[in-house]
Amino acid sequence: MPKDANGIELNSGDNVSVIKDLKVKGASTTLKRGTTIKNIKLTAKDNEIEARVDKFGTLVLKTEFLKKI
Structure with a gap:
């Protein structure tokens, strides 16, 4: 299971917040x-x-770079 920056498990449909300004390619x-x-979706990669x-x-x-709300 993927985990956020605080070690809390993330699930599909969760809401998250960005903890750092991120440059987007x-x-x-x-x-x-x-x-x-x-409403996030999980991918094949855990991170x-x-x-x-x-x-x-x-x-x-x-x-x-995310934390669960």
């Missing part, structure tokens, strides 16, 4: 700290999740 802006991401983010579309994010 192919985008001119950054994903700001504190951004809430709703990654997939999510739809406003203004960015679908992104794959590393769980070490």
Whole structure:
């Protein structure tokens, strides 16, 4: 099971928050700290999740930069 930055297990459909400003490849802006991401999906890799983010579309994010809300 994937775990967030605090070691809490993540499940599909969870809501998470970004804990650090992240540069997004192919985008001119950054994903700001504190951004809430709703309804995440788990991927085959334990350290990654997939999510739809406003203004960015679908992104794959590393769980070490997220915390469960």
